[in-house]
Each structure stands twice: as structure tokens, then as C-alpha cells.
Amino acid sequence: MPERENAVPTRRPQQRLRLAARYLFLTVGAIVVLFPLYMAVVNSLLEPSQIAHQPPPLIPLHPQWHTYPDAWSGGHMAVYLRNSAIQTSIIVAGQIVTSILAAYAFAFLEFPFRRSLFVVFLMTLMIPFEVTVATNLSTVSSLGWFNTFPGLTVPFLATGFGTFLLRQAFLQIPRDLREAAQLDGYGHLRFLWSVAIPLVRPAIAALGVFSFLGAWNQYLWPLLVTGNDNSVRTVQIGLKQLLNTQLDQLNVSLAGTVIAVAPLIILLLIFQKQLVRSLTAGAVK
Amino acid sequence: MSARTLSARRRREAGLAYLLLLPALIIFAVFTFYPFLKNFKLALYQNPPYPGLPSHFVGLHQIGSVLGSSSFHQSLISTLLFVLMVVPTGLLGGLVLALAAHRQLKGMAGYRMIFSSTVVSSVAVAAVVFGTLMDPVVGLLPWLGLNPHPAILDNPTWALPAVAVIAIWQFLGLSFIIMTAGLQSMPDEVLEAARLDGAGSWTMFWRVTVPLLSPTLFFGLVVGTIYAFQSFGQIDILIGPQNAAFTHTNVLLYYVYQALSIQNDPGLAAVLSLVLFFILLALTLLQLRFLERRVHYAGA
Numbered sequence: 001m002p003e004r005e006n007a008v009p010t011r012r013p014q015q016r017l018r019l020a021a022r023y024l025f026l027t028v029g030a031i032v033v034l035f036p037l038y039m040a041v042v043n044s045l046l047e048p049s050q051i052a053h054q055p056p057p058l059i060p061l062h063p064q065w066h067t068y069p070d071a072w073s074g075g076h077m078a079v080y081l082r083n084s085a086i087q088t089s090i091i092v093a094g095q096i097v098t099s100i101l102a103a104y105a106f107a108f109l110e111f112p113f114r115r116s117l118f119v120v121f122l123m124t125l126m127i128p129f130e131v132t133v134a135t136n137l138s139t140v141s142s143l144g145w146f147n148t149f150p151g152l153t154v155p156f157l158a159t160g161f162g163t164f165l166l167r168q169a170f171l172q173i174p175r176d177l178r179e180a181a182q183l184d185g186y187g188h189l190r191f192l193w194s195v196a197i198p199l200v201r202p203a204i205a206a207l208g209v210f211s212f213l214g215a216w217n218q219y220l221w222p223l224l225v226t227g228n229d230n231s232v233r234t235v236q237i238g239l240k241q242l243l244n245t246q247l248d249q250l251n252v253s254l255a256g257t258v259i260a261v262a263p264l265i266i267l268l269l270i271f272q273k274q275l276v277r278s279l280t281a282g283a284v285k
Numbered sequence: 286m287s288a289r290t291l292s293a294r295r296r297r298e299a300g301l302a303y304l305l306l307l308p309a310l311i312i313f314a315v316f317t318f319y320p321f322l323k324n325f326k327l328a329l330y331q332n333p334p335y336p337g338l339p340s341h342f343v344g345l346h347q348i349g350s351v352l353g354s355s356s357f358h359q360s361l362i363s364t365l366l367f368v369l370m371v372v373p374t375g376l377l378g379g380l381v382l383a384l385a386a387h388r389q390l391k392g393m394a395g396y397r398m399i400f401s402s403t404v405v406s407s408v409a410v411a412a413v414v415f416g417t418l419m420d421p422v423v424g425l426l427p428w429l430g431l432n433p434h435p436a437i438l439d440n441p442t443w444a445l446p447a448v449a450v451i452a453i454w455q456f457l458g459l460s461f462i463i464m465t466a467g468l469q470s471m472p473d474e475v476l477e478a479a480r481l482d483g484a485g486s487w488t489m490f491w492r493v494t495v496p497l498l499s500p501t502l503f504f505g506l507v508v509g510t511i512y513a514f515q516s517f518g519q520i521d522i523l524i525g526p527q528n529a530a531f532t533h534t535n536v537l538l539y540y541v542y543q544a545l546s547i548q549n550d551p552g553l554a555a556v557l558s559l560v561l562f563f564i565l566l567a568l569t570l571l572q573l574r575f576l577e578r579r580v581h582y583a584g585a
Contacts, residue, residue: 019390023392029382029396029400030400033399033400034399034402040414051423055428056423098308102306105302105305109301109302109305110295110302111298112299114302117310120313124313126569127318128565131324131559132317134554135319136316139319155312158308158312158313213405219408219409219521220518220538220542223521223542224545235407235409236409236518239522243416250423261406264405264406264407265405267405268402268405272398279404279462
């Protein structure tokens with residue numbers, strides 16, 4: 001590491017001390033933040049009798065790997081993971097498609113009531129989903145969508161936030177580009193597909209990661225619409241079930257928890273930049 | 286080009302626009318606006334004590350009786366306490382970690398990844414993980430010598446703070462990400478100039494960093510408050526509907542959930558939903574006004 005401190009030799013010891021203090025603070029912070037998940041991993045590898053041991057073991061000396069296959073098949077985590085994967089894919093794909101279409105209209109087309117319709121889209125951001133749950137439940141049940149993937153996903157196939165995010169991205173595209181494409185005989189749909197979408201790919205990725213996180217971690221709605229049916233129950237509701245049914249097998253429940261969070265940790269490692277971008281849209285600038 | 290073909294093209298363009306907006310508009314109409322407005326009607330109808338009977342119109346009576354009920358007051362107080370415990374702590378924690386990690390030093394990318402990581406953990410994951418740590422038998426509390434009776438999650442005094450700790454941990458990642466983005470968007474020259482002027486680090490923090498960061502702090506405040514009002518999964522998993530009222534953890538949204546799926550009372554749920562909506566709306570508007578007055582804009 002090239003040390004800038006070298007330039008001022010007289011202040012060096014004090015600055016080194018400060019640097020050490022900073023690293024110490026960061027490391028303590030990191031340990032505190034990681035501790036709960038670390039303990040979940042440790043406890044998932046212990047025998048139930050060892051978990052109750054005081055003081056709690058901080059390292060699994062004899063890891064019991066069987067808890068993972070137990071949670072996977074016995075705890076139905078495989079089924080729940082598949083269901084969550086289907087539910088999340090439908091929501092992410094749907095939100096991206098409807099947002100791209102609407103955002104393109106707002107950014108590139110002229111039509112009556114454009115401003116008012118944009119306000120309508122923004123108004124959806126003011127209505128939390130929880131407030132609409134009562135009636136949505138009866139709508140979904142009258143459509144016969146209880147315990148089905150349409151019931152789990154259709155209410156979430158459009159997003160005001162996503163439309164706003166992509167409209168902002170589309171507006172960055174120079175107008176000349178559209179005019180040039182028009183002279184080349186590109187219609188709107190062809191321009192959208194082969195010019196506009198490739199140009200805003202980072203924003204689409206940001207929306208995708210954001211939708212993924214939201215959909216995967218949904219709790220209230222899946223809890224209400226998947227009732228007591230295993231066939232479409234998602235990971236989050238499955239975890240609650242796993243905890244209720246296997247209290248004496250806490251290690252298996254925790255193995256299930258680790259399985260449930262693993263896809264998202266991988267997502268964070270790969271797409272950290274996109275995730276940060278979508279979470280802070282509106283914070284800066 | 287004649288005026289006629291121009292207007293035909295305009296009309297075609299408008300038609301295309303409406304076609305592109307249609308999918309989203311249908312979803313919003315059916316699953317956002319219709320159910321939202323329906324709340325106003327449902328709130329005026331009382332549900333019979335037995336299912337199967339028709340609900341009947343009672344006007345404002347139901348709204349009055351819900352708003353005047355002690356269970357509503359308890360729920361409102363619990364919700365506000367929960368928000369007050371979660372939001373300031375989460376924001377401060379995120380800010381402190383973001384300030385500590387805001388230097389171009391070796392290993393910072395790793396620390397940033399760790400501090401952001403709790404953003405991906407779902408409420409169910411957080412609840413199961415912390416539920417184990419807080420368990421009166423297998424958890425850490427007996428070992429630490431902190432074991433209240435009744436057990437922490439069944440305890441009317443300690444259940445709400447315990448659930449708040451879980452929410453703070455979950456919110457910390459988002460708070461850190463927001464604060465880091467705010468710090469990174471701050472112009473380095475300003476900080477450098479202040480440092481050259483001989484400002485100490487404490488003065489720097491209060492006179493330069495905080496004012497420049499105020500838009501970020503307010504954004505975090507809005508996001509955090511909305512997040513806290515919408516949390517109830519930890520309570521559902523760790524405490525459950527039978528114990529929520531007794532342990533003073535029956536927050537508004539959990540009350541809505543119970544009205545819907547346990548009491549089968551859409552009228553009650555509608556009144557509570559509207560309260561939740563107006564609180565969130567008022568907070569957003571209040572914060573927007575506050576934002577306009579107080580917040581320092583660079584260059585202003």
C-alpha cells in the first residue's frame with residue numbers, strides 16, 4: 001500500500017495510531033454485523049444438544065453436515081426454493097417488461113394526458129401495498145388464484161418506481177439518436193429494441209436486482225395467499241413453517257435459513273454495484 | 286408533409302403510447318387504485334360477528350369505534366415506539382460505519398461489502414437467526430447473564446426492544462449503503478479546503494459533512510420510517526398473534542394482518558389500513574416540507 005503519510009514524517013506515529021484505531025473499529029463493526037449469520041452457520045452444524053451448551057460453542061468442532069440435506073428434502077427447502085425462484089423470476093421479468101414499455105412511452109412519445117398519466121404512475125409510490133391487501137385478497141380469491149403462481153405474482157407485475165427509474169435513463173439518450181434512427185427507417189419498436197434498451201442496460205440491471213430482492217423477500221402477501229399449501233409456498237413462509245414444525249431440530253431450521261439467504265448473498269457479491277445504484281436512486285442528485 | 290398525414294401520425298403515436306402504458310395501467314387499476322379506494326367503502330360497513338351474514342352500512346360509526354378502542358391505541362403506541370427505536374439507531378449506525386469506511390485504504394471494499402450485507406437478509410431469515418440467539422434456553426442470553434422472566438420474547442417490557450434490535454440489524458445494511466452513496470457524492474474539494482483552513486475533525490464533521498449530507502440523511506429518514514412502519518414479519522414469526530397484544534408488539538400492520546386472516550374482519554382492516562396510509566402520507570409530506578426549508582443544497 002502506498003502510504004501518503006510518508007510525506008510528513010514527524011506526524012507518522014500519531015497517524016499510524018489513528019489508522020490502527022480505524023481498522024480496529026471497522027473490524028469490530030464487521031464482527032458485530034456478521035455475528036448473527038455466523039452463529040446461524042455454526043449452530044446449523046451442531047447437534048441440538050450442543051447448541052444448548054453454555055457458553056455457546058463458537059466453532060463447530062464436529063460439523064454435522066447432514067442438517068443441510070435434511071432441510072433440503074425433509075424440510076422441503078428444495079420445493080420452497082423452486083417456488084421462490086419461479087415467483088421471483090415472474091415478478092422480475094414482468095416488472096422489467098412493463099416498466100420498459102411505459103418508460104419508453106413517457107420518454108419518447110407525444111400523447112394527450114402524458115403528464116397526468118405520469119402523475120398516476122408516481123401516485124402508486126404513495127400507496128403502500130399493505131394498504132391494498134384486504135381487497136386484493138378477495139380479488140385474487142374470486143379469480144380462483146389462491147395457492148397459484150398468478151395469485152403470488154400478478155399484483156406485482158408493474159412498478160411505478162421501475163417506470164420512473166427507466167424513464168430517467170431513457171431521457172439521457174440524445175434526441176438526435178432517435179431522429180437519426182427515424183431517418184434510417186426505424187419505427188419506435190425497433191428503435192426501442194435495438195437502440196434504447198441496449199443503451200440503458202445498467203439501469204435495467206439495477207431495476208432487476210432491486211425487484212429480485214423485493215420479490216424474494218416478500219412476506220405478507222405469500223403468507224396470505226399460499227395458505228397451507230406446500231406446492232407454491234415460498235422460502236420465506238417455508239422458513240416459518242420449518243421453525244414451527246422442527247423446534248427440536250433447530251440445527252435443521254438454521255440450515256434452511258442459510259439455504260434461504262445463500263442466493264441473495266451470491267446476488268450481492270455479483271451485483272453489488274447495481275443494487276447500490278437502485279437502492280440510492282433518488283438519494284443523491 | 287401534409288397536415289393530414291401529420292395528424293394521422295400523431296394519432297398513431299398516441300395509440301402506440303397508450304398501448305405501451307396499458308399493461309402497467311391495468312395492474313395499477315386492479316391491484317393498487319381499486320383496492321385503495323375500496324378501503325373507504327369497506328370502512329363504512331361493519332362485518333357481522335358470524336361469517337356468512339351480510340355486512341351492513343354503519344357510516345362513520347365503525348371508524349369512530351376503532352379509533353377509540355384501546356387495542357388501537359396500544360397498537361399505535363407500539364408502532365411509534367418501534368419506529369423511534371429502529372430509525373434513529375439504524376441511521377446513526379449506518380452513518381458511523383460509512384464514515385469509518387469512507388477512505389481509500391486497503392481492504393475497504395471488503396468492509397463495505399460486509400456492512401451492506403444485511404440488506405439482503407429477509408425478515409424471515411433475520412427472525413430465525415435472532416430468534417435462536419435470543420432463545421431463553423439455547424441462546425446467548427443465559428450465558429451473558431441476561432435472562433428476564435418471562436423470556437425476552439414473551440416479556441411485555443422487553444419483547445418490543447428485542448424485535449427492534451432485529452429490525453435495526455436488517456436496516457443497517459440499507460442505511461450504510463445510503464450514507465456511503467451520500468458521502469461519495471460529496472465534493473472532495475470542499476472537504477480539502479476546510480481541512481486546509483485548519484478545521485479540526487469534529488468541526489469538520491458538524492460544519493461541513495453534516496450540512497452537505499443532509500439530503501442523504503433525510504432520504505434515509507423517509508426510507509427508514511416507511512421500512513419501520515411496514516415491519517411485522519419478525520413479530521409474526523417470533524411472537525405470534527396470540528401473544529402480540531400481551532407483549533405490546535401488536536404494531537399496526539400486524540393488527541391489519543390479524544384483522545384479515547384471523548378475525549376475518551375487512552371493515553376493521555380497512556380502517557387500520559387507512560390510518561397507516563394517512564400516517565405514511567403525512568410523514569412523507571412533512572419531511573418534504575422540512576426538506577425544502579432546512580436542507581442545504583450545494584451551491585445555494
